[in-house]
Amino acid sequence: KIKSFRETYDQINTNFKVIFNQLSDGEGRIVLENDINPLAGGLTIEAQPRDKKMQRLESMSGGEKSLTALAFVFAIQRHMPAPFYAFDEVDMHLDGINSEKLAHLIKSQSSNAQFIVVSLRKPMIEAADRTIGVTQKNSGITKVTGVRLHG
Amino acid sequence: KIKSFRETYDQINTNFKVIFNQLSDGEGRIVLENDINPLAGGLTIEAQPRDKKMQRLESMSGGEKSLTALAFVFAIQRHMPAPFYAFDEVDMHLDGINSEKLAHLIKSQSSNAQFIVVSLRKPMIEAADRTIGVTQKNSGITKVTGVRLHG
Amino acid sequence: MHISKIEIDNFKSFANPTDIPFLQGFTTVSGPNGSGKSNIIDSILFCLGLSSSKTLRADRLFHLINTHNKKNEASVKVCFSNGTGQENLSVKRKIKKTSAGFISNYYLNDKTSTLNEIHDELSKHNISPGCYNVMMQGDVTSIINISATERRKIIDEIA
Amino acid sequence: MHISKIEIDNFKSFANPTDIPFLQGFTTVSGPNGSGKSNIIDSILFCLGLSSSKTLRADRLFHLINTHNKKNEASVKVCFSNGTGQENLSVKRKIKKTSAGFISNYYLNDKTSTLNEIHDELSKHNISPGCYNVMMQGDVTSIINISATERRKIIDEIA
Ligand SMILES: Nc1ncnc2c1ncn2[C@@H]1O[C@H](COP(=O)(O)OP(=O)(O)OP(=O)(O)O)[C@@H](O)[C@H]1O
Ligand SMILES: Nc1ncnc2c1ncn2[C@@H]1O[C@H](COP(=O)(O)OP(=O)(O)OP(=O)(O)O)[C@@H](O)[C@H]1O
Ligand SMILES: [Mg+2]
Ligand SMILES: [Mg+2]
Incomplete structure (x- = not known):
């Protein structure tokens, strides 16, 4: 033990x-x-x-x-390694430089595991392979607005 | 009572x-x-x-x-009203639109009270009258790098 | 292995049945405040039985059922695929309000199952409450703020 | 009235005596992670006696003394001005490590004082621990997360 x-x-x-x-x-x-x-x-x-x-x-x-x-x-x-990682705004305390460093680390790790990351910050969104958009246009019902592919 | x-x-x-x-x-x-x-x-x-x-x-x-x-x-x-308000990253959960709304509210209130707001986000920094920069260039000692005036 | 799809029906702010496809690699979820991003993460934790209702911002399980319509049940299904396009595992959880409280049903590969059986299957793939692969909003610094003993217990679980 | 200057000496990451001028209106404080922004807010709470050491991320008061040099005392002075350029109020707090623990001294307008006397003076200007004019990092949602009774007590304090 x-x-x-x-x-x-x-x-x-x-x-x-x-x-x-x-x-x-x-x-x-x-x-x-x-x-x-x-x-x-x-x-x-x-x-x-x-x-x-x-x-x-x-x-x-x-x-x-x-x-x-x-x-x-x-x-x-x-x-x-777990098959997937789901992170909810883990970059909220980070300044611009550290957000980028974290985004690059996740990107490099994403070849061996799936990463689903909720974020409001540019460095994270720009480093990702794709972004799923959500919205609540009418009376508080969540709709997924589609997936935007990156570069 | x-x-x-x-x-x-x-x-x-x-x-x-x-x-x-x-x-x-x-x-x-x-x-x-x-x-x-x-x-x-x-x-x-x-x-x-x-x-x-x-x-x-x-x-x-x-x-x-x-x-x-x-x-x-x-x-x-x-x-x-208090004479001053000191807020430490109160905008950290806010998306772009809500950060701007909060920044404008603080700006409008700042004619009747002093606001000192720590923030990493652009909407807040751009709405302020001035920004005090801090840094720790060498071995962990904080230095105030000066005050940048806006607009 | 990775999550290939999440089917959410009447759970929290998802009043309409919603299928969210996922691919391997790095996906971000973005949208305005209050639009339902954290509810997607909550739906994974709920379905796989990785957390209590309290941590899902609901005092009682029935707070997880959408309040916009009269339906008194909610369900989430998480589908996994092993890269070949085939679905090799799926977990579903359904809660239903009854006069005596509510019932919670689990399904493993579409067959009725129990939470224990599902946890056994998930831990074969290194998915368990203790391996920190899901981080809720505001939780990122929790590893630093817990006691040294609790932190050691994370290693105990993995060893 | 507003804060016109904060003089910080050997408090937390401020190893060198530092004077920070403040003007009326809206000032942001920005800089990289770990550079000392929150320590400025902590210095105000410490000086005006608005919070305990625990909330200043220090288990004991001596953790507030800078660890980069051998000096065993730290002090913060907050100066207020009423707009005419004249300083009309200043509060200073000094802590010193001694063999028996440490001593904490307060000064009101540069004369030795007590925490009670300072709190009396500050509450004349609506500065008190209960009026929520200082919000520490991560605290913004605390008003929502406290109990309904504690929230009512905020109004009791003000009435
Ligand atoms: N049972 C329910 N029925 C209907 N709506 C619900 C239910 N439970 C939660 N909600 C709503 O879902 C919304 C919150 O969604 P969520 O926490 O996912 O937002 P978010 O996109 O993460 O926002 P933020 O960026 O502010 O973190 C809230 O407005 C909340 O009231
Ligand atoms: N007594 C002390 N002596 C020396 N350094 C200290 C002392 N107490 C705290 N520090 C250091 O001060 C730094 C933290 O400063 P602070 O919390 O103000 O950062 P910040 O600018 O608010 O960063 P962030 O953007 O991440 O919130 C830490 O690196 C911490 O170790
Ligand atoms: Mg959220
Ligand atoms: Mg800080």
Whole structure:
């Protein structure tokens, strides 16, 4: 049990380091509170965006928390891919540059899994293969207005 | 006590109806759960964005909740103006059209109160009188990069 | 494998039966505030039994039934395909208001089934409540805000 | 009346003493993720005593002191002006780490004061924790998500 936990943890940690660096140019790793007996402690994340010192998770900004959380989700995906990912406005805290970085990461991952991403932001919509439009023209009934193909 | 509560409630409700209509083209009002003895019940909001039926607050979307909440804050402001308002990314759930509507409302209110609004979105930045830029060029220390005047 | 179609009938703001086709790769869903984008994500969570009604912004299951008409049932069907164009798996869930409350029925490949049987089938394809492949609106920072122990439990589930 | 200047010294990511001028009207604050925008809003809440350390993303008050240098104190001063260019009110708060914990000092118009005295003065100008004039990141929908009773209490405070 502990053996399989440790193997899983090691693989996800390795993935996390690579993806966190890709998303925020910094160093990050996932850390066991109790290294000797992992199931007796929790799991924390040490993240250090570019040029900064190591930060406490709680004091991170909204954008930094989003990128760190997404790096963790992608680290799991690399280890145990699901057939589809459905994300609802995961880019809402991100500035222009980070929205683009996330959009490119999703694009590159979309060759091994399906991504359905609700977004209001240009970088995400422009990076996608296609956009499904929804609207409620009359009295609150949702209609799907069709699919717009990109480039 | 009840008399002054009822007067305040009536004024804020009148303000809310006007502002909610301005922001979302719909009908809205704030409602006492217990009309006879207001302090025995709570306060709920009935909001009906344009063309829709009356909705339960809980089932509203992120953008609809934001506009309804902001209409409530502005309804209080009209009744009891504070000298300044500091908002941190209150436009993060809003689509392009609603971001513009909110930006114009803030602009029009800014002649009677000071507004300091943190935002990453263009409609808000373009409607403001000026923008204060912040950055952390080296090792995580915040510097204010100056004030850009608009128009 | 990927989602090839979602059939939504009378669920939340989908008063009319609606078929939404999906392709592999990267699809965005966009539209004005309140138009029904999050309700599509909710329909997937509802159908596959990945979340409770509370997380679907409904106090009780019957709040998921469209309020614009008198029909007292709603259903969502999620179809999966394995790339060859053939449908290789489908899950459907139907809820119906009755005098005593409401009934919730599950169907696996169009045959009556149970939530447990569906979860067993889905976990063969790495779809389970714990693998964070669905993120609802506002949830993106939840992994950071939960306790360190809860965060470790995510790894426990996967191991 | 409006905020004419905020002087931040060693608070959160402001390692160097920083004066931020403000004018009347509509000002936006913008910059990359993690650059310190929300820390400016936090500095106002901290200085005027409008919120607890927990809501400032700090478990303990000393987490508000900048970690980039060895100084063990931080301070924020908010200056108000009434439009004529004259400063008519200023509030300052200083926290200092000591061996027994830390001390928090308040100053009203540069004279030592208490939180109660400052709250009395601020509420003359309609600045109080209950009047929702400061909204932190992610808080915008909080008025909708709180209970109906808590929402009514907002009106009680104002009446
Ligand atoms: N049972 C129901 N019957 C009818 N309409 C419903 C029902 N449940 C929810 N709705 C409506 O669906 C709409 C919300 O849809 P949704 O949350 O999907 O919007 P959205 O497109 O995600 O918007 P946003 O961009 O603001 O997040 C709301 O207006 C809500 O009132
Ligand atoms: N005591 C402290 N010492 C040094 N840095 C700190 C301290 N407390 C917080 N920080 C840092 O300040 C930065 C966050 O700033 P802030 O939350 O203001 O960002 P922001 O500009 O609002 O970003 P976003 O657009 O993502 O919301 C974080 O990187 C955080 O680690
Ligand atoms: Mg939504
Ligand atoms: Mg911020």
